[in-house]
Amino acid sequence: MNRVMSIVVSLxxxxxxxxxxxxxxxxxxxxxxKQWAAPDYYLGTVEGGGTIEMTLFDxxxxxxxxxxxxxxxxxxxxxxxxxxVSGQINFSTGRVVLNGSVTSGWLARARVQEExxxxxxxxxxxIGTIQIMPASS
Numbered sequence: 001m002n003r004v005m006s007i008v009v010s011l012x013x014x015x016x017x018x019x020x021x022x023x024x025x026x027x028x029x030x031x032x033x034k035q036w037a038a039p040d041y042y043l044g045t046v047e048g049g050g051t052i053e054m055t056l057f058d059x060x061x062x063x064x065x066x067x068x069x070x071x072x073x074x075x076x077x078x079x080x081x082x083x084x085v086s087g088q089i090n091f092s093t094g095r096v097v098l099n100g101s102v103t104s105g106w107l108a109r110a111r112v113q114e115e116x117x118x119x120x121x122x123x124x125x126x127i128g129t130i131q132i133m134p135a136s137s
Contacts, residue, residue, distance in 0.1 A: 028107070028132045030074065032116075036124025044126075050076025052130075064091045070098065072114065074130070081105030083112045083130075094118030102132065110134045 032052045034044025040056040051074070058069040069086040085100030098114040116128025 025134055028079075028134070030079070030130045030132070031128070032074075032130060033125070033127050034116075035120070035126065042124065042126070046074055046076060046079075046130075048076060048079075050074055050079065058086070065089065066091065072098075072112075072130070079106050081107060081132075085112060085114055087114075089118070094121070096126065096128070107132055107134050 030050075031047040032044055034042040034052050034054060037043040040059075042052075042054040042056075044052045046052050053073045053075075054070050056068050056070045058067075060067050065088050067086075067088045069084070072083045072085055074081055074083075081102045082104045083100055083102045085098035087096065087098035089096045094117055096114065096116045096118070098112075100112050102108050102110045102112055111133040113131045113133075114128060115131075116126040119125050119127055
C-alpha cells in the first residue's frame with residue numbers, strides 16, 4: 001500500500017509540475033507613454049495602437065512622496081478596460097508604482113500593476129508598463 005501511495009504522489013507531482021500555465025493566466029504587459037494634459041489628467045498611447053487616460057484623485061503628499069488613487073482607462077481594438085489603482089510617486093526618483101484591479105472591460109477583476117518613470121518633468125511625460133494578472137480558473 002505504501003508503494004501504491006508513493007506512485008500516486010509521484011504521478012500527481014509530475015502532472016502538477018509538468019502542466020504548463022494556460023495563456024490566459026500569464027501576466028499581460030502593455031507598454032505606454034503618457035503626459036500631463038490637464039490638472040490631475042494624463043493622456044497617452046499604448047503599444048499596438050491604443051490610448052491610455054489617467055485621472056488622479058485622493059492625493060496627499062508626505063515628505064518627498066505623493067500618494068494618490070487613479071482611474072486608468074485603456075482603449076484599443078482588442079484590449080479596452082478600466083482599472084482603479086492607488087500608489088505613489090517618489091519626487092526624488094520620478095518612479096511611480098500603482099496597484100489595483102480591472103473594474104470593467106477586458107479581464108475584469110484581474111489584478112493590475114502600473115510602473116512608470118517620469119522622463120520629462122517639463123511636460124509631465126511618463127513611460128512605463130501596465131501588467132495585468134488574470135485570475136486563475
